[in-house]
Amino acid sequence: MSYISKDPSNPSGSPMTTPERHQGDHADGVPEIRLRTAAIGAHADAPTGTLKVQAKKINVFYGAKQALFDVDVDIPGKAVTAFIGPSGCGKSTFLRCINRMNDTIPGAKVTGEVLLDGEDVNDRQIDPVTLRARVGMVFQKPNPFPKSIFENVAYGPRIHGLAAGKADLEEIVEASLKRASLWEEVKDRLNQPGTGLSGGQQQRLVIARAIAVAPEVILMDEPCSALDPIATARIEELIDELRQQFCIVIVTHSMAQAARVSQRTSFFHLGKLVESGSTEEMFTNPKDSRTQDYITGRFG
Amino acid sequence: MLILMVLLALAALSAGAYAMGRRKARQATAGAAGRPHSLPGYHGAYVALWTGLPAAILLFAFVAFGGRIEYALISADPPPASAGITAERMATYYGDVQSVANGQSTSAVVYEGAAKTAFDAAVAHARSTDTLARLLAAAAALVLAIGGFLLAFPKLSKDFRARNRVEGLTSAVLIVCSVVAVMTTLGIVMSLLYESLRFFQAVSPLSFLFGTDWDPQIAMRTDQVMTHGAFGAIPLFAGTFLIMIIAMAVAAPVGLYSAIYLAEYAGRTTRAVVKPALEILAGVPTVVYGFFAALTVGPLFRSGFNALGAQLVGGPLNDLGLYLGQVQNQMALVAGAVMGIMLIPFVSSLSDDIINAVPQALRDGSYAMGATKSETIKRVILPAALPGVVAALLLAMSRAIGETMIVTLAAGLQAKLTANPLDTVTTVTVQIVTLLTGDTEFDNPKTLAAFGLGLTLFAITLVLNIIALRIVQKYREQYD
Ligand SMILES: Nc1ncnc2c1ncn2[C@@H]1O[C@H](COP(=O)(O)OP(=O)(O)OP(=O)(O)O)[C@@H](O)[C@H]1O
Ligand SMILES: [Mg+2]
Numbered sequence: 001m002s003y004i005s006k007d008p009s010n011p012s013g014s015p016m017t018t019p020e021r022h023q024g025d026h027a028d029g030v031p032e033i034r035l036r037t038a039a040i041g042a043h044a045d046a047p048t049g050t051l052k053v054q055a056k057k058i059n060v061f062y063g064a065k066q067a068l069f070d071v072d073v074d075i076p077g078k079a080v081t082a083f084i085g086p087s088g089c090g091k092s093t094f095l096r097c098i099n100r101m102n103d104t105i106p107g108a109k110v111t112g113e114v115l116l117d118g119e120d121v122n123d124r125q126i127d128p129v130t131l132r133a134r135v136g137m138v139f140q141k142p143n144p145f146p147k148s149i150f151e152n153v154a155y156g157p158r159i160h161g162l163a164a165g166k167a168d169l170e171e172i173v174e175a176s177l178k179r180a181s182l183w184e185e186v187k188d189r190l191n192q193p194g195t196g197l198s199g200g201q202q203q204r205l206v207i208a209r210a211i212a213v214a215p216e217v218i219l220m221d222e223p224c225s226a227l228d229p230i231a232t233a234r235i236e237e238l239i240d241e242l243r244q245q246f247c248i249v250i251v252t253h254s255m256a257q258a259a260r261v262s263q264r265t266s267f268f269h270l271g272k273l274v275e276s277g278s279t280e281e282m283f284t285n286p287k288d289s290r291t292q293d294y295i296t297g298r299f300g
Numbered sequence: 301m302l303i304l305m306v307l308l309a310l311a312a313l314s315a316g317a318y319a320m321g322r323r324k325a326r327q328a329t330a331g332a333a334g335r336p337h338s339l340p341g342y343h344g345a346y347v348a349l350w351t352g353l354p355a356a357i358l359l360f361a362f363v364a365f366g367g368r369i370e371y372a373l374i375s376a377d378p379p380p381a382s383a384g385i386t387a388e389r390m391a392t393y394y395g396d397v398q399s400v401a402n403g404q405s406t407s408a409v410v411y412e413g414a415a416k417t418a419f420d421a422a423v424a425h426a427r428s429t430d431t432l433a434r435l436l437a438a439a440a441a442l443v444l445a446i447g448g449f450l451l452a453f454p455k456l457s458k459d460f461r462a463r464n465r466v467e468g469l470t471s472a473v474l475i476v477c478s479v480v481a482v483m484t485t486l487g488i489v490m491s492l493l494y495e496s497l498r499f500f501q502a503v504s505p506l507s508f509l510f511g512t513d514w515d516p517q518i519a520m521r522t523d524q525v526m527t528h529g530a531f532g533a534i535p536l537f538a539g540t541f542l543i544m545i546i547a548m549a550v551a552a553p554v555g556l557y558s559a560i561y562l563a564e565y566a567g568r569t570t571r572a573v574v575k576p577a578l579e580i581l582a583g584v585p586t587v588v589y590g591f592f593a594a595l596t597v598g599p600l601f602r603s604g605f606n607a608l609g610a611q612l613v614g615g616p617l618n619d620l621g622l623y624l625g626q627v628q629n630q631m632a633l634v635a636g637a638v639m640g641i642m643l644i645p646f647v648s649s650l651s652d653d654i655i656n657a658v659p660q661a662l663r664d665g666s667y668a669m670g671a672t673k674s675e676t677i678k679r680v681i682l683p684a685a686l687p688g689v690v691a692a693l694l695l696a697m698s699r700a701i702g703e704t705m706i707v708t709l710a711a712g713l714q715a716k717l718t719a720n721p722l723d724t725v726t727t728v729t730v731q732i733v734t735l736l737t738g739d740t741e742f743d744n745p746k747t748l749a750a751f752g753l754g755l756t757l758f759a760i761t762l763v764l765n766i767i768a769l770r771i772v773q774k775y776r777e778q779y780d
Binding site (some may be wrong): 085099101104106129130131132134136137139142144145146147154155159160202209210213247277 | 484568575659661662664665666667669670671672679680683684701
């Protein structure tokens with residue numbers, strides 16, 4: 001196992017602020033280990049940990065236009081996977097396959113399998129609503145609801161009935177805001193509108209909103225694209241901390257960011273997955289010349 | 301006819317001036333070094349405007365005010381005393397002269413003897429004045445056109461700032477148009493205010509606004525009754541609001557829910573059919589709704605209630621049965637319900653726009669949290685759209701209050717202070733219509749009352765609209 005940053009199987013040991021119950025929620029229903037040796041064998045350098053998400057032969061069509069071509073990706077649990085690639089290559093599209101947000105786009109059609117803990121998310125049996133409670137998403141542009149800061153974070157716990165009472169809900173909100181390192185800035189103004197925060201604060205607010213329901217996977221679509229370096233550093237720290245508990249997928253246009261925060265990287269180009277591997281491998285010794293060119297900034 | 305021909309000539313002259321101006325500008329810039337300040341088209345437009353505009357303004361002024369000037373000229377020359385036209389009849393006399401001179405075959409009053417001679421002379425005089433005035437106006441217009449051209453044309457040169465001049469003139473024209481719109485509205489409000497003041501001199505505003513007795517017919521006969529409060533407008537406003545509330549009870553839920561359905565649930569094909577259908581409904585003239593209410597819904601409701609009453613008579617609800625048995629066609633419920641139907645497309649298309657304006661990112665955010673469609677609508681979209689929806693409802697209310705045709709046809713004339721939807725009520729607008737229809741003289745409180753009612757109605761709808769627009773503005777700011 002080779003990672004650029006810390007080893008995900010050996011968390012730094014800093015105490016978690018999230019209530020225990022959250023972890024319990026999912027630990028119950030979700031078997032931790034779904035080792036698929038065959039799939040992992042395909043990538044010699046894949047981590048030997050758990051595999052959280054496996055995509056097989058994903059094709060996505062927007063009307064007649066095909067956006068993804070036979071994409072296969074393995075995403076390990078409790079680690080950060082980065083998706084890189086030139087604009088329009090289908091990174092966001094692929095992200096939306098994992099939590100079935102493509103369902104909400106009229107005319108979009110997805111074929112292939114996305115296995116979450118071995119279960120196909122496109123299966124008839126799977127309700128996209130419950131799926132999305134397990135797979136949280138942070139969008140490229142922060143989109144806080146026009147509600148108070150508190151209500152923004154309380155949104156998920158409320159609709160999924162995660163809090164037993166008011167005190168419980170307050171506890172969840174506080175814990176989530178603390179984990180998103182926003183608590184100190186907003187603890188005195190929880191009743192003010194979330195839309196009144198700065199861009200970076202809004203981005204952390206929507207991250208807090210996403211982690212409040214303790215999802216198993218968090219998808220982040222260019223979460224730092226609108227942020228200054230300081231806010232970016234804080235979000236990166238946050239991601240690094242969150243990976244001890246969640247499976248995180250991040251789309252980024254910054255090679256440096258991918259190198260800093262991720263353990264695995266996948267490179268997309270023109271709707272195809274070109275190369276996947278450990279971040280260190282990808283950045284030091286890419287197999288495909290296109291990856292090499294992209295990483296060194298020769299195109300894209 | 302002459303004026304029309306001159307207008308055509310002006311158009312032709314302007315077109316010629318445009319071509320000449322453009323050509324001159326082209327020639328001026330052809331040999332010279334550097335870029336000209338303005339494109340040749342602006343030079344042409346500048347000359348054309350100077351040629352056509354002042355003359356056209358003169359002609360329009362002549363058409364608008366020429367009649368008055370002629371009238372003044374004719375009346376400066378009074379008929380001889382022998383004609384026997386008394387001072388009171390003078391205005392009619394001159395009016396007759398002018399209309400006969402303008403081509404009407406006979407005068408309203410038959411003049412004989414000395415009066416006839418004087419009248420004919422006056423007509424001939426008026427005709428010659430008119431012809432002369434028209435010729436003068438036409439000549440003045442042509443002179444203005446040529447003068448304008450001669451003034452503007454020599455100014456053209458490579459560095460002449462024709463574009464700025466033309467744009468200045470264009471914006472002046474736009475300003476004049478908006479001023480006309482504003483002034484007209486202001487004029488209407490002023491006349492409303494003026495006539496209302498006259499009304500309030502006869503009837504105290506307090507007894508008008510807070511009186512509970514409305515009976516303008518009696519007031520016309522004797523003066524004292526007026527002071528006893530026969531002009532109390534409370535029952536009218538109560539009736540107006542009762543009908544408005546019934547209408548909103550129909551239009552608000554149906555309109556809002558259909559908007560939600562259209563914006564969030566309906567597929568593309570459904571939307572493509574239902575939206576235009578609703579818009580067609582919005583285009584149905586209110587008079588059609590009016591006779592629909594009066595001829596179809598009214599009798600239907602009455603027979604329904606009467607039949608229900610017949611069932612109840614003799615039972616434990618005997619009194620209610622007796623009451624239902626004698627319900628009339630003109631109940632507030634009928635007018636309100638039909639008005640509500642009229643307002644449905646209004647409410648739904650406004651709300652639909654507002655719901656669609658809620659950013660898609662908010663929906664995505666909510667769906668990505670694992671919210672269902674209805675949770676997303678209830679907890680994110682509607683709260684976000686609420687101010688706009690409230691504004692839409694306020695606008696619908698002010699339409700309901702001002703609506704006239706449906707209530708004229710379907711509501712009653714009896715001013716009753718009641719909250720019973722099965723009772724006959726009348727509304728402010730219905731009363732204005734009845735006060736002003738037929739032969740009316742604008743010197744008694746009965747007709748002037750219409751202005752008092754109009755002013756009050758205007759104030760109410762104005763306030764509603766201002767509140768609604770304020771809310772919409774706030775709402776827009778939220779997403780800009
Ligand atoms: N809703 C949609 N309807 C039609 N085509 C779409 C839609 N969304 C994406 N596409 C197309 O699919 C392709 C992939 O888009 P996608 O948004 O996944 O790119 P991306 O890799 O996320 O790009 P970026 O880095 O610029 O965000 C593009 O060609 C895009 O035009
Ligand atoms: Mg994208």
